[in-house]
Amino acid sequence: MAKILVVDDDRGIREMVALALRTAGHVVALAGDVAAAGEALARDPADLVVCDIYMPGGTGLDLLAELQRRPSPPRLILITARGTVETAALASRFGAFDYLAKPFDVKVLLERVAAALSPPAAPGPAREPGPETMIVGSHPAIVEVYKAIVRVARLHVPVLILGETGTGKELVARALHRFGTEPSSPFVPVNSGAIPDTLLESELFGHRKGAFTDAHRDRRGALAQAAGGTVFLDEIGDVSAAFQVKLLRFLQDGVVRPLGADAGEHVDVRVLAATHRDLAALVAAGGFRQDLYFRLAAYEIRLPPLRERLADLPALVAHFQGRAERELGIAPTPAATAQTLAALAEYAWPGNVRELEQVVRRVLIDARSLADAAAVRQALATSGAAPRTAPGPVAPATAGAPLASLEEAERRHLVSVLSATGGNKSAAARILGIERKTLTRKLRRLGVEVDLD
Ligand SMILES: Nc1ncnc2c1ncn2[C@@H]1O[C@H](COP(=O)(O)OP(=O)(O)OP(=O)(O)O)[C@@H](O)[C@H]1O
Numbered sequence: 374m375a376k377i378l379v380v381d382d383d384r385g386i387r388e389m390v391a392l393a394l395r396t397a398g399h400v401v402a403l404a405g406d407v408a409a410a411g412e413a414l415a416r417d418p419a420d421l422v423v424c425d426i427y428m429p430g431g432t433g434l435d436l437l438a439e440l441q442r443r444p445s446p447p448r449l450i451l452i453t454a455r456g457t458v459e460t461a462a463l464a465s466r467f468g469a470f471d472y473l474a475k476p477f478d479v480k481v482l483l484e485r486v487a488a489a490l491s492p493p494a495a496p497g498p499a500r501e502p503g504p505e506t507m508i509v510g511s512h513p514a515i516v517e518v519y520k521a522i523v524r525v526a527r528l529h530v531p532v533l534i535l536g537e538t539g540t541g542k543e544l545v546a547r548a549l550h551r552f553g554t555e556p557s558s559p560f561v562p563v564n565s566g567a568i569p570d571t572l573l574e575s576e577l578f579g580h581r582k583g584a585f586t587d588a589h590r591d592r593r594g595a596l597a598q599a600a601g602g603t604v605f606l607d608e609i610g611d612v613s614a615a616f617q618v619k620l621l622r623f624l625q626d627g628v629v630r631p632l633g634a635d636a637g638e639h640v641d642v643r644v645l646a647a648t649h650r651d652l653a654a655l656v657a658a659g660g661f662r663q664d665l666y667f668r669l670a671a672y673e674i675r676l677p678p679l680r681e682r683l684a685d686l687p688a689l690v691a692h693f694q695g696r697a698e699r700e701l702g703i704a705p706t707p708a709a710t711a712q713t714l715a716a717l718a719e720y721a722w723p724g725n726v727r728e729l730e731q732v733v734r735r736v737l738i739d740a741r742s743l744a745d746a747a748a749v750r751q752a753l754a755t756s757g758a759a760p761r762t763a764p765g766p767v768a769p770a771t772a773g774a775p776l777a778s779l780e781e782a783e784r785r786h787l788v789s790v791l792s793a794t795g796g797n798k799s800a801a802a803r804i805l806g807i808e809r810k811t812l813t814r815k816l817r818r819l820g821v822e823v824d825l826d
């Protein structure tokens with residue numbers, strides 16, 4: 374007999390699953406959405422959670438992420454109705470124990486539940502990714518990224534990861550390695566931007582003693598260190614033309630010749646590369662070799678900027694809150710409110726997810742509460758002033774934009790509030806201080822489509 378929490382917005386499914394589990398002798402609690410599930414678990418921890426993926430207000434992946442912040446999370450089985458086996462399969466790699474595709478048989482359900490309740494085996498790959506390497510988010514744009522990771526991780530081809538600064542390119546590179554065929558082989562990151570050619574070459578290919586003035590002893594390069602594993606070439610858009618030739622040669626023949634060495638040796642290594650630049654445009658402008666671009670971009674993964682997936686804000690904020698509490702060694706702090714989330718959603722996030730992590734930490738240090746609207750505003754106002762590589766000072770999304778009509782401003786504001794509430798119209802209406810009906814009418818008039826809720 375175990376305590377099992379069943380989470381599904383579809384009452385029929387919820388009751389059906391509950392009935393099957395109760396008949397099998399389990400104690401069952403029910404929740405209709407992610408928020409209710411969180412509350413139920415806070416009141417009474419469960420041994421197992423059986424959860425739908427797509428629900429208004431937050432998905433099963435959000436709940437999974439939230440559970441994983443806990444010291445000993447219950448196992449979770451995802452139920453999915455849409456043809457999202459890839460999403461579910463990936464979710465399992467990100468820590469879900471198992472998944473079931475609707476419609477499913479009660480017998481299958483009970484078998485999976487029994488397996489999930491059996492004592493944990495030796496730590497397997499399903500539980501491996503720790504909170505530091507977990508990719509949080511369930512916006513369709515980031516789900517596409519998950520699918521791409523699943524598709525290409527086990528193929529021995531170079532992957533080019535594109536996205537603005539702080540969007541999670543290195544996180545994706547690490548996921549590609551971890552879900553690849555040799556997850557325990559080395560993963561060696563090399564920052565190729567802003568280092569002189571000789572150093573970069575020595576970093577990648579190694580050198581022999583005396584190869585250049587400061588080469589006092591032999592050095593093995595990243596490619597040799599990563600043999601059998603993965604090299605991650607970060608900021609590849611910044612390397613010189615001469616270095617591009619050397620890299621291309623390696624990608625063609627796989628031979629590593631350290632600086633100053635007479636001969637090279639063959640090294641088997643997977644190359645992942647990333648840049649925040651528009652590499653195709655750089656190629657068109659003559660700043661990057663087209664042949665090298667084609668080699669590196671055998672497969673491309675594009676990460677969306679944070680401002681294009683604001684629906685993930687609540688989950689990301691909760692994730693970074695947990696991380697900051699652990700790292701700062703402070704007791705659990707109050708969660709962000711709909712108001713503070715709306716303020717965060719209005720910001721432009723030029724530094725993307727990394728900047729969000731810093732803002733969350735800043736608020737926790739200053740005020741110990743993400744519900745503190747003044748502290749959140751203050752952290753946002755000063756965020757752009759912090760040293761960064763991204764250009765220019767930061768202004769709220771609307772401040773720098775051309776002057777908008779009242780209607781346009783209203784549309785933007787409604788969208789930002791709605792994204793902060795995860796598409797929940799009732800919550801958005803409360804924040805806006807209008808009735809839900811009025812909100813629905815405005816949305817229709819302004820042509821804003823909301824498919825959740
Ligand atoms: N989807 C996400 N879920 C959880 N954490 C994330 C996510 N995206 C980024 N992060 C975190 O944000 C920070 C920045 O991510 P990362 O270093 O991968 O970005 P990047 O794209 O490589 O940035 P840069 O171009 O500046 O090197 C890291 O701490 C990373 O763990």
Ligand SMILES: [Mg+2]
Nearest residue numbers: 539542543607
């Ligand atoms: Mg990076």
